[in-house]
Amino acid sequence: MPPRAPVQRRFPLRRTASASCRARRTPRPRGSARCRAGVRGTSTTRLQRPRASRRSSRRLQARARGTARAPHARTACRRAQCARPEPPSRRRSQPRSTRARLIGPKCAGAGRREAPIPCRGAPSSEGHQRGSRRGTRACPNRPKRPRRAKRPRRRTRTAPRPTRAAPAPGARATVPQAGRRAAARRARQRTRRLRPRRNPMRHGADASSATRAPAHRSPATARARLTEMAEKRYLLTPGPTPVPPEVLAVLAEPMIHHRARDFKGIYERSLARLREVYRTANDVLLFTASGTGAFEAAVANLTSPGDRVLVVSAGNFGERWAALTRAYGADVVHVRLEWGETPDPEDLRSALAEAGDVRVVYLVHSETSTGVVADVQALAAVAKDAGALVVVDAVSSLGAVPLETDAWGIDVVVSGSQKALMCPPGLAFDSVSDAALEQAARATSPRYVFDWERTRKAQAKLDAPFTPAVSLVKALDVALGLLLEEGLEAAFDRHARLGRACREGVKAMGLQLFSPDEDRSAVVTAIRAPDGVDSGDVVSSLRDRLGITIAGGQGDLKGKIFRIGHIGWFDVFDITTALAGVELVLADAGADIERGVAVTRALEAYESHATV
Known part of the structure; x- marks a missing residue:
């Protein structure tokens, strides 16, 4: 097998292409992109148009060369012979764009710029154009090239991390900046909890720190945290009063x-x-x-x-x-x-x-x-x-x-x-x-x-x-x-029992009534605030923490009394809810209140005077 001629590029680099044109002393075609730009040795095609496909770039280069629609000599030979594929070693050593441009030594007109003479059996330029469309093969008898296997990704070894030496006994251990931030974040998360987690080791905390609540939080503060997210609203004012769902539906x-x-x-x-x-x-x-x-x-x-x-x-x-x-x-x-x-x-x-x-x-x-x-x-x-x-x-x-x-x-x-x-x-x-x-x-x-x-x-x-x-x-x-x-009589009796239950619950807490203690006072119960407690603070605490809205004092009684309304769409559980909230708020304010007695006494008073 005779030695191969040195591989030449079909379209050499910029200076080579210009030199070959000068060596042949043939004028550059007017349709050439380089001639239109007026610059030798530089390609303006890549600057003036977007990047095209490989097939389009071949045609543009062929038009610039003046040999458009003409297959290369070696390509014609390959179509005619369909016998000698390029060695795999040479194909792998060149990029794909270069492999498509290699010119073999046995092709007629190898290395030349003129339109080559097709070999016997080679298709014409029109046939080449039809055969090069997507989905068709120019030479169906030629075996397909085997796909190149992907090379395994090379893994590089990294140097092992240096181990930190243990601190000497009695010396203070240094913690990196990121470690200090993480430790502070974990400490904040532990202090946010109001009760221990069920599985402390699952959350990255030791058992000793998770089995008890933080010592610096008082029970009143914990209750405030529990109740500040209240979303239910209880309206216990003398007016406006709660509206039944049937009435709300009519409004819609x-x-x-x-x-x-x-x-x-x-x-x-x-x-x-x-x-x-x-x-x-x-x-x-x-x-x-x-x-x-x-x-x-x-x-x-x-x-x-x-x-x-x-x-x-x-x-x-x-x-x-x-x-x-x-x-x-x-x-x-x-x-x-x-x-x-x-x-x-x-x-x-x-x-x-x-x-x-x-x-x-x-x-x-x-x-x-x-x-x-x-x-x-x-x-x-x-x-x-x-x-x-x-x-x-x-x-x-x-x-x-x-x-x-x-x-x-x-x-x-x-x-x-x-x-x-x-x-x-x-x-x-x-x-x-x-x-x-x-x-x-x-x-x-x-x-x-x-x-x-x-x-x-x-x-x-x-x-x-x-x-x-x-x-x-x-x-x-x-x-x-x-x-x-x-029934009006049943409504009158219900309101009288609600007022009686509210008054009895207030007295069980040790508070003083401002309104008369009689069944006729069945509309609203006025209560004196304990000594040292502003009634406005009681009203605002009930509203903001528990979602319970009651009324404060008016005129000269502002800051001295608070009022619980029980007219309209009310039942005894609305009264017990209000009394429980008053107990909670007054106990947190420092008043001497016995917890739980107001609700019990209110229920007893409501049931004892029930009419059959």
Whole structure:
């Protein structure tokens, strides 16, 4: 076998290609990329276009050379002979891009740039173009080249880590910076735990450190950590009060028009149920407002500037009656009692006799700022004897304690939806007698939205003078249905037992009551804060730590008392929850409280007075 000629590149390096062109003294083709750039020995193809495939680069180089669509001589020989594959050793020694360009010595025109003459049996340039498409072989008789096996990855040995020498006895061991950070992180994780882990060795801690809680954490701090993530909310205020799920579901229903026939039926049924709860045959006028709106309607429709009225106040809402009547220019006779004191009918009789001609007497049935429920029946009888109209604030008492509007001779009873009626805030009610409507016709105080006559005429046609709170009226209809389904007498008994259980639990803790200890005080229980404890701190701690919302003191009683409401959608377990929270908060505040006795005593008081 004759020796092979030295391997030449089909497309030599940049300088070689330029030198070969100069040696042949043949002008470079105009279509050449190098000639277009005007630079010899440099390739502009790689700078001016993106990297193409191997086949495309061959064609571009062939076009630059002027030999496009012509197979190489050696390629033609291989297609014709299909016998002499290149030795594997030579193929492995060259990269693939170079192997495709090798020129054998036995091919005609080896090493030359002219278009070679095809050998016998070699396909034409068109056949070469068709045969070089993807999925076809140019020479099917030629055996396939064996795939080169992947070389095993060479693994290099790394030097072993130097072992750290043990410290001398008595010397302080040095810990790397990363080790110190990890140790500090593990220490913080151990201090976060409030109780030992079940398997301390699994978490990388020794058994001695994991079998006991951290010594620097007090039980009060641990309880605070346990309760600061509370997500349940308990509303035990005098108002607003919790809303039953049935009422909440009605609030989520689609909106309807307030002039539609469907709403007229709901409106009529709600007014009828209100008269049943009020225990009256008189008109009950409905306003879109809070309870204070009902207050103002009772003042604006009954008083004229200069009229003499009498107000009995023993708390915050009695003071509101006095402020409203003064705002409308009335001559106010203010019978002011100490906050927490129960009004006496004889004191009212003396005040009426001393005042002379009194047009209207304003009373408070349930004073939620102090927890006092007045004897409205006796007070109303004294006022009627003096020839005055009687107006009663029953915002928190309507539906919770007995109230007989017609039987007790009460002319006007004001109330709201957000307390014992188990509705969200937003609706106000005034029940008005015929005598009150006659007085309203003579009154000269300005009023528009709260005009009784305008509202009464609209309700007679099952309509409202203005756009009402449609969703709240629908919710009121459902809530009143729940209350009447339970029965008013059963609801009154339930509220009395809840109030009794709350008071007995408070007394079992050793605390003092601010509200009277009587069954009539069934709306809210007012409690004096222990010495050295601010009632505002008790309220905020219950809200923030346990999710229990109660009410604090108002006016001069702020910081001195806290109040637990139990009207509306309540049961005994709401009372025990509130009492347990008060025990916890006061014990953490340092008060001398015996744990657990309040809940036990409250349950006993609730069950002992149950009616069969």
